[in-house]
Amino acid sequence: MPALSLHPTEDACAYDALVAQLPLSSALQGWGFGEARRELGQLPYRFLLQRGQQVVGALQLLRKPLPLGASLLYAPRGPALRDPADLPDLLPALREWASPRDLSIKIEPPRPVPEGGPIPPAYGPWKRSSSEQPEHTIAVDLERSEEELLARLHPMVRRNLKVAARCGVEVSRESDEGSFEEFFALFEQTNLRSKLGQFPRAYYQTLWDSFGGRGGEAYLVMARHEGRALAGGFFLGMGQGSYYLYGGSLREPKAEGEGGRKDVKAPTAFYWQAMLDARRRGYRLFDFWGIPRVLDPQSHSYGVYRMKENFGGDRLWYPAYDARLSALAAPTYLALRLRKNALNYRQRGTVRDIL
Numbered sequence: 001m002p003a004l005s006l007h008p009t010e011d012a013c014a015y016d017a018l019v020a021q022l023p024l025s026s027a028l029q030g031w032g033f034g035e036a037r038r039e040l041g042q043l044p045y046r047f048l049l050q051r052g053q054q055v056v057g058a059l060q061l062l063r064k065p066l067p068l069g070a071s072l073l074y075a076p077r078g079p080a081l082r083d084p085a086d087l088p089d090l091l092p093a094l095r096e097w098a099s100p101r102d103l104s105i106k107i108e109p110p111r112p113v114p115e116g117g118p119i120p121p122a123y124g125p126w127k128r129s130s131s132e133q134p135e136h137t138i139a140v141d142l143e144r145s146e147e148e149l150l151a152r153l154h155p156m157v158r159r160n161l162k163v164a165a166r167c168g169v170e171v172s173r174e175s176d177e178g179s180f181e182e183f184f185a186l187f188e189q190t191n192l193r194s195k196l197g198q199f200p201r202a203y204y205q206t207l208w209d210s211f212g213g214r215g216g217e218a219y220l221v222m223a224r225h226e227g228r229a230l231a232g233g234f235f236l237g238m239g240q241g242s243y244y245l246y247g248g249s250l251r252e253p254k255a256e257g258e259g260g261r262k263d264v265k266a267p268t269a270f271y272w273q274a275m276l277d278a279r280r281r282g283y284r285l286f287d288f289w290g291i292p293r294v295l296d297p298q299s300h301s302y303g304v305y306r307m308k309e310n311f312g313g314d315r316l317w318y319p320a321y322d323a324r325l326s327a328l329a330a331p332t333y334l335a336l337r338l339r340k341n342a343l344n345y346r347q348r349g350t351v352r353d354i355l
Contacts, residue, residue: 002052004089006059006097008045013214015046018058019080020215020239026077026110027236027243028133029060032211032218033076037062039203042074049079049090057081059090063102066332073098073105077133077318084111088124091323104329106322108133115315126321130333134290135320138305138313142279142286149275152312157268164223164269169230171223171273180208183220183232186248197343204234204246211236221277223270230266233274241285242278271311288313 009015012031019029027033034044042062049057059079064072079090087109094105108131113119121128140149150158184204191198211218216238223231231249235242249267278286288308309315324330 004056004086004093005050006047006093007050009048010046015048015058016214016216016238018048018055019060022057022080022082022239024082024084024110025058025080025239025241027211027216027238027241028077029058029075029080029110030211030216030236030238031060031214032207032216033236034060034062035210036203036207037076039206040199041065049081049086051086056083056086061094061105066103070101070103070328070332071099072332073102074132075105075107077108077110079107080110084109084123087126091125094323095325098325103326103332104322104324106132106320108318108320110318112137112139112316112318115317117317119317119319123321125323127323129320129322131318131320133318135318136291136293137316137318138288138291138308138311139316140275140286140288140311140313142275142284146276146279149279149312153272154310154312157272157310160265160268161272163263164265167225167264169223169225169264169266169269171221171269173277174220174222179220179222179232180205182229183222183234183248186229186232186250187234187246188248189250190248207236208234215239221270221274223266223273225264225266230264231270233270235274235278237278237281237283240283241287242274242281242283243287244274244289267307271307275311286313291315 016031019025031046034046037044042064045061045063047059047061048055049059057079059075061078062074062076064074066072073094079087081087087107090107091105098105106129107126109123119128142149144152153161184201187204188198190196208218216236219235219237221233221235222229229250232247233244234246235244237243249270275286288311291305291308292302
């Protein structure tokens with residue numbers, strides 16, 4: 001069998017078209033995601049993966065700079081593949097390509113493990129590692145009928161959807177710049193209220209501007225009451241999946257209803273209609289993008305987890321793997337973890353990650 005080889009590409013359209021059609025793939029391997037990461041100082045490299053003349057996958061690899069000229073290599077939810085059996089053979093090609101200053105390579109194969117299923121400890125030379133994207137998530141199978149999806153909702157969700165309908169909450173997919181401004185205001189307010197970190201605005205703007213048009217799309221879903229945006233989400237759609245990456249909401253106002261004043265339940269309507277919109281557009285997977293690693297009822301993220309769980313999805317794991325290229329990799333990972341702990345503690349009074 002021919003060795004696996006890397007073939008750099010600058011053809012964004014051909015690259016995204018390939019990522020979109022591969023069976024094991026993710027929007028985070030899309031060209032536009034790498035362009036957004038440039039705003040964080042990370043350099044994207046894109047490759048076609050070949051055995052001989054046969055293309056077997058695609059890879060977007062980020063070079064993340066460290067002090068003193070060192071760097072880490074990282075494939076966000078990648079590589080995109082036809083067959084995970086090719087993963088072990090990827091490392092020799094990457095070792096040959098990597099710079100002496102690259103300390104390690106981390107991959108996050110887009111091959112989910114159902115809750116309770118065995119997580120592979122390794123893929124050949126790739127060893128189990130901590131993930132950068134949320135390792136645990138909830139995803140809904142959109143190949144089910146709308147009636148089946150509705151039946152899987154928690155009874156409280158179904159009740160809240162009726163309340164939202166009576167109160168006149170309207171939910172729509174939106175893609176204009178004005179809607180992006182409204183969404184970003186919600187997003188910032190939510191992060192401030194919940195003491196969550198966020199990237200510079202240029203990152204989200206670049207993702208919004210550069211992701212679509214080549215086999216993928218960036219879009220918003222907004223829930224409004226009496227014309228006012230109360231909840232919204234930023235989605236990337238590519239291939240079989242729609243991914244809910246970022247969201248925001250206001251504290252809901254009250255609306256007159258039977259028996260007194262009621263919440264309009266805009267976030268509930270938002271989630272449900274976003275799922276239906278993705279299903280109508282042919283997506284087969286709706287990824288809620290992240291639940292906590294540790295379920296602590298006292299944490300902010302626990303409430304977010306319960307909301308997502310109530311929509312009838314399946315809990316999935318996306319484990320990460322890495323290969324160390326230098327003896328400096330281990331102390332570097334430790335230093336980065338300690339730095340992140342310090343930032344978490346300063347911002348929220350705990351060293352635990354949100355997800």
